[in-house]
Amino acid sequence: MVKHPYFSSASISKEELEFLKGYNPNAYKKPSVTADIVTITVDEDNDLSVLLIRRGGYPYKDKWALPGGFLNVDEESVTETAARELFEETGVSDMLLRQLYTFSDPLRDPRMHVISVAYTALIPKSKLVYRAGDDADDVKLFKIQYDVDGMTFRSGSLMITQDQLAFDHAKIIRMAIKRLRNRIDYEPDAFYLLEDRYRFTIYELKKIYESIKNEKLDTANFRKSFLRDYVSKDRARDLNEKKEGNGAKPASLYCYTEEMKDEI
Numbered sequence: 001m002v003k004h005p006y007f008s009s010a011s012i013s014k015e016e017l018e019f020l021k022g023y024n025p026n027a028y029k030k031p032s033v034t035a036d037i038v039t040i041t042v043d044e045d046n047d048l049s050v051l052l053i054r055r056g057g058y059p060y061k062d063k064w065a066l067p068g069g070f071l072n073v074d075e076e077s078v079t080e081t082a083a084r085e086l087f088e089e090t091g092v093s094d095m096l097l098r099q100l101y102t103f104s105d106p107l108r109d110p111r112m113h114v115i116s117v118a119y120t121a122l123i124p125k126s127k128l129v130y131r132a133g134d135d136a137d138d139v140k141l142f143k144i145q146y147d148v149d150g151m152t153f154r155s156g157s158l159m160i161t162q163d164q165l166a167f168d169h170a171k172i173i174r175m176a177i178k179r180l181r182n183r184i185d186y187e188p189d190a191f192y193l194l195e196d197r198y199r200f201t202i203y204e205l206k207k208i209y210e211s212i213k214n215e216k217l218d219t220a221n222f223r224k225s226f227l228r229d230y231v232s233k234d235r236a237r238d239l240n241e242k243k244e245g246n247g248a249k250p251a252s253l254y255c256y257t258e259e260m261k262d263e264i
Helices: 014-022 078-090 169-183 189-193 202-213 219-231
Strands: 032-042 048-055 068-070 096-103 114-122 136-147 150-155 158-161 236-243 251-256
Touching: 032 078, 032 096, 032 169, 032 189, 032 202, 048 078, 068 078, 078 096, 078 114, 096 169, 114 169, 114 189, 150 169, 169 202, 189 202, 202 219, 202 251, 219 236
Parallel strands: 032 114
Antiparallel strands: 032 048, 032 068, 048 136, 096 114, 136 150, 150 158, 236 251
8 A cells, every 4th residue: 555645544555556657647638827916905095006017028018917927837836826926026925815716718818728826915005015027027006997998007107908908817807806895894804905904093994995995985984883893893902092193183093903814
């Protein structure tokens, strides 16, 4: 009996070992696998923003796309690929990565059948120090804006439409934003976009919610919900400290007390 490295309590029989020895791994065509990362932040104007790179090579040369790259086969998981690629583009290694969806349309990449496992990364603006990787000519943070034709992306004077993005990356971004909006009222994602989730005001948290939802929220109702859903359940606590404002009334500081794990 021979132990198989991926079995902890079972062994492989001699018959199965002989089968594996004779198995032809080229019997089926293989797709390539990539990880693409929707890096979301809230910028200094409280606008929901996404990190995009300008591709340095074909296909879609000079087009803007999500950061990402190919899985190193036999060396890493797809989640490890996502973390590696994001670190190479942003310099951030302790971000919250959430698996979004697997995009497997055989025509999504003109080179071959490429399966993309997409992730979202929620990163405060102050921690986002981005740089272009080896296969990118440029990298920028784009404000996500909406009009009758859908999403547009703006960085300074540069504006691109969703149809100008490479591959199916507009579809991936739309799904990431929809997922974030759908879960924001029952999952604490917004706390991971705060500049400091251990010292924040209700107003600062409310601005994050408004950026994600793309709508104004009633301050009194938001405060009531926060105290009910987080403070009263010990998911956040009052620091009994005040933050001085610019002529405004000092605001209470709170600390987020839970930690989320990556969704694999």
